[in-house]
Amino acid sequence: MNSAVIKLTKISTNKRLFMFKLSYHSQEKVEWDEGISSHRVQVGPHRLHYLRAGHGPHTLLLIPGALGFGWSNFKHQLLGFDRDFFTTIAYDPPGSGYSRPPEKTFPSYEEEAETVAQFMEALGVECASVVGYSSGGRTAMVLAALHQRLVQKLVLVSTNALVLPDEYKSCRSLDSIEETWNEKIKQIMYSVYGKENLPKLWRKFSDFNECILKEERGNICLNLLKDIKCPTQLICGQKDPLTKIENGWLLHALIENSRLVMIKSYYATKYLTTVTINLRITGKCTSHNIWH
Template sequence: MYFEKVGIGEHGLLLLPGALGSTKTDFGPQLKKLNRKAFTIIGWDPRGYGQSRPPNKVFTTDFLQNDAEDAALLMKELGYEKYSLLGWSDGANVAAILSAKYPERVRKLVVWGGNSFITPEELEIYKKVRDVANWSPAMKQPMIDVYGEETFTKLWHDWVDIFVKMFEGKSGNVDLYMNELKKIKAQTLIVHGEKDAMVPKFQAEYLHKNIQGSRLVSWDDGKHNLHLKFADRFNALVEEFLSKDFSKL
């Protein structure tokens, strides 16, 4: 598995990317600008993504859980007994699953764009964005640069299709890890962009309600990729949360 490591701080910080994401596509401003004296920042390409290939990702119904195990093993191999997690979108889900399964290992947790369940309405959103020909060049080109157009298209179709498969035979929501949230003990910051077209606000509210003692921050101008569009503001919020006593925020 491929990873990048920058900084000299005692506080280890793992960045977990979104669907098909990698250090190259998802966390450039964080790897470049987060405080390298306070943190050691580790960017990671999950198995089958980015430079952690070949082989390409094979999506199964438990792929988020498998990624969480890989992330935990990576940090163990790097020598971290305790560390913090920053997870975006699918990476938020992976980070939450890891935090629930190994609560003794996670110091603090920051998630945005995540969802512990999927509604039928959200599945329709996924289906609408399945055709990458309809994506904006700004969203599509970074993925093509990493995978090539053919591989990117296939992987994205596979990602959408695994959620379609999860809904087969079901009339309601699909539970990804709802019952695991109560096991999270890490101090948790949830950030939500009010203009997020992929993840409705009720998902952030559900995380906030079910992760004990968590803090929810909403940005009126934020979209799904708020950490990229408003990188400086996001980084400042994260550094404050990670560096200070949670009870004083």
């Protein structure tokens, strides 16, 4: 899988990569890597940060997981997608990544989805294909259900519409960040949130899941899945402790136009390259590709 991503990046770097050095929303441009630019836009009370790559006709909106942000969750996609075909936008939700201050809170997913809809309107994006990872997938599902015209196609990676007790226990087990988190991910997150602040924020996310489990019997958005009409691809890790395989099958059963891909590895090590390969347009699409 990694060789496919490297090859695609190499092809892209031979093309014009600097089409978005200027943005009508940007205070200043920051080059994160070749052809990737950093911008901010005002959406209601929020000054939201996003990364942008490519100049293609097909807009991709990438929504990260809890406390994740565009660069931490979607670096491979920003570097790897065909920039002549895609315009890729990686979004930092309010309070996440570089969309701070204020500090991260955990509002309802309906509220999160409304913010994404307003973000798209602020950028002049009338319709996009949306990739949602983990809790970002929850937001993406609600967006696709409540704002059908905004979502052309949907990819959900390691996400759920129902919090299972074992998933909550796995989430809570990560409260001790220093002892349980992968060292590389830990250092990336420390650099943004701070070593003392990150554990507090993760515990808030664990508390949020506990509230859903106790007050809603785990139901995040099951009642909305019937309203997702766009083609949907589900990617689940068979060894993912935070999103059980049962939730992948449940989404597949309840989202009408969906396809399910199982990967054998733990989600944190392989989901990025899997999504990259499944979304790329190279003329050699995989059997699970929904983009042609």
